[in-house]
Amino acid sequence: MSDSGPEKQPEIFTVTSYERAREVFRQKDLRQALYDAGDVVMADVLVNLHGDDHRARRRLENRLFRKDTHLRYERELFPPLLESTLAPAVLAGRGELVTLSHQIMMNLAALTAGVDRPAGTPEETLRLYAYLMTFIEGATLAHYSGDVPAKEAQVAQALKDFDQEFLQPSIARRTALLKDLEGNRITEADLPQDVLTTLLRNQDQLELPGDVLLREVCFFLLAGAHTSATAFLRTLDQIFVYADSQPELAERAKSDPVFLQRCVHETIRLNPSSPVAMRWAVHDLLLSDGTQVSAGDKVIIDLMAANRDTQVFGEAAEQFQPERNLDRGVAPWGLSFGLGMHACIGQDLAAGADPAGLPPEAEHVLGLVPAAVSAVLRAGGRPDPDAAAKLDPLSARNYWSEYPVLFGGGAP
Ligand code: HEM
Secondary structure, three states: OOOOOOOOOOOEEEEOOHHHHHHHHHOOOEEEOOOHHHHHHHOOOHHHOOHHHHHHHHHHHHOOOOHHHHHHHHHHHHHHHHHHHHHHHHHHOEEEHHHHHHHHHHHHHHHHHOOOOOOOOHHHHHHHHHHHHHHHHHHOHHHOOOOHHHHHHHHHHHHHHHHHHHHHHHHHHHHHHHHHHHOOOOOHHHOOOOHHHHHHHOHHHHOOOHHHHHHHHHHHHHHHHHHHHHHHHHHHHHHHHHHHHOHHHHHHHHHOHHHHHHHHHHHHHHOOOOOEEEEEEOOOEEOOOOOEEOOOOEEEEEHHHHOOOHHHHOOOOOOOOOOOOOOOOOOOOOOOOOOHHHOOOOHHHHHOOOOOOOOOOOOOOOOHHHHHHHHHHHOOOEEOOOOOOEEOOOOOOOOEEEOEEEOOOOOO
């Protein structure tokens, strides 16, 4: 019989202030806890790694997410994709923004992740979309109220099918290109700039087993698509509200890209993609407010509260004020892209660089969410006066199930 006292039950701590949230995000002795139930699609993907394993993979993947890549995406790769995705709705003079938001951002995420669509048909895109939705269900199994093992089996099967249909052909094309590069038959500029190519190029350092490579690519697909789609739709909704209440600001959003970018940042601050971040304590640690956290305890970062901390964002922290004055070092999107080792790798790609302090002539990445919002506004996108947007009754976070819009006519 052991003579030590009863084992300490793990505790759960929640931090709500901006400063404490920053401190927790930066703690190296806290590891990811948000996706524990989503292993079927999230085991061993970047956001779930810790310590040296995380550092090694992140260092390699960081090579892709650089300013020159962001500018190439924004100026060359994304515009035609955006235009072709919007074209059918613009031609028809009407569309539905929930579906459009997912289509646009999935196309973007497939490009970034390195998932080819060789047939290029709408049916193929629909199949990829169905896979993506299944992977999202897999990643969020913690909130699933149905038969969890059955859902897990369905997600596992979807991964296998996606591997055969999309990933293996994408790997084969890139492997051939890398051989061509080795044989000097092509140059660096001929290689796709995406996560899959980056991982395949560095396989000798990473030695990722096939199933981890598969999940890593799927993770990039879902990490990029859903978050950006939500930010896109919520920003447009806000600008449509402006059109009724402050038409001069709605006009400015159409003509002033930096103001539009500010609107996206403010939207993301007020609506983080997940309302909380979570961490497990790997070792005992002491927070600067005196909180003693023991190994095995859980720390929850309440992002909704931290991003509305009046000490940092002022008395009107709850309100949408895209041009609010912030102290140096406070990002306009608050902590919605995380911080520390797991800080979002796609932040600049999605939302651009913070324009504060940049000289006006600097080559400034605006971000793909602002670019997509701008494309809808330029095409005269506006709410359909005869068909109101509907909120999803099953969503606790006010997601829309339908958002009908008209195009044309109102274009500047
Ligand atoms: C508005 C859009 C986005 C939002 C709000 C967002 C939010 C976040 C947040 C909060 C985290 C940190 C999670 C944590 O600390 O537990 C994160 C991590 C991550 N995000 Fe994003 N994200 C966005 C867009 C993107 C895009 C476009 C990509 C891919 C190109 C991406 C890829 C990732 C990856 C790979 C990580 C994990 C990084 C790591 O663990 O080192 N995200 N994102």
